[in-house]
Amino acid sequence: MVVRPFPRDDAQPGDRRSQRSGAAQRSVIPAPPPYNLLRTLSCGQAFGWQVDGTGAHGVFDGRPVRLSQRAGVVHVEGLRGARALHRLARYLAADQPVGAIERALAADRVLARILPETSGIAILRQDPWECLAGCIVSAFNNIPKVELTLRRLSRRFGPPLPGGAYGFPPAAAVAAASERALRACLLGYRAPYLLAVARRVHSGAFPLESLAALPYDEAKRVLLELPGVGEKVADCVLLFAYGKGEAFPVDVWVKRAVERWYFGGAARTPAEIRTFARRRFGELAGWAQQHLFHYIRTRRRRDGARAIGRRDSDRL
DNA sequence: ATTCAGGTGCGAG
């Protein structure tokens, strides 16, 4: 599975050209409410989707695709074949019982307040290698630079695709690269990490596929053996690629959110927060994390100029 | 200029 951004063409969504050219390849994926495509793609679990007002575009399965959501379905343009469409449907996780999950989460007072603003987030089913690589790059980094780095990696080591885009480089391609070439993609000190991980994955010494069958704790222990993979990255991969719902990735944002809204603003270590989340949310911890993360990162825009206030700890 | 950004690996107590 390959998801990378591609240069936007000048056809606006809904104009005649895009409709004409896309008509033969247009298809739909069932997506019952409250599934929210754009929220799911832009809430931070996947890099490489460019979201605009009406949809999102990226690369999937080696093809530039455009996605948009209408009543109960996701429209897909640019994908050929039933199998490819099936893979995309699985990736987008529109079949996930999002409504039931959110009803369960709403038993939590904090989430009950947040959910009206964040409803519809599904946990994608990403390709393990691509997810792992992206998460390693994202460590102690900022989103724009992460995306720039992943774009450079694709351009330099990924397969060229029709339309001038590039697919995400397979582990083999990264494994064959030099650390110097990787650093040129702005990886910085993460370059040796990614290189070592790519080599272990490509050589078969680290069988990514086998993690799927392991329970959360065991799979995590295995992932933590990889260089550049700590608690947070491991949880991200377990959640976003393997669907392990117990995973609760604790980054600075989620740490702030939990401290503020569950501990009255008192400091807690990431380990304490993980323990708390797992006890409180169980197998739905991952979804809870996404709602907290998405809410604390976007509320500034929705609430206007005034940022997060002190009284939040009381009110939420 | 200084600080921050979706952490991790290290060495020291």
Added chain:
DNA sequence: CTCGCACCTGAA
């Protein structure tokens, strides 16, 4: 085992 610290790099 917990704690403190350095770390590529670009943008504000």
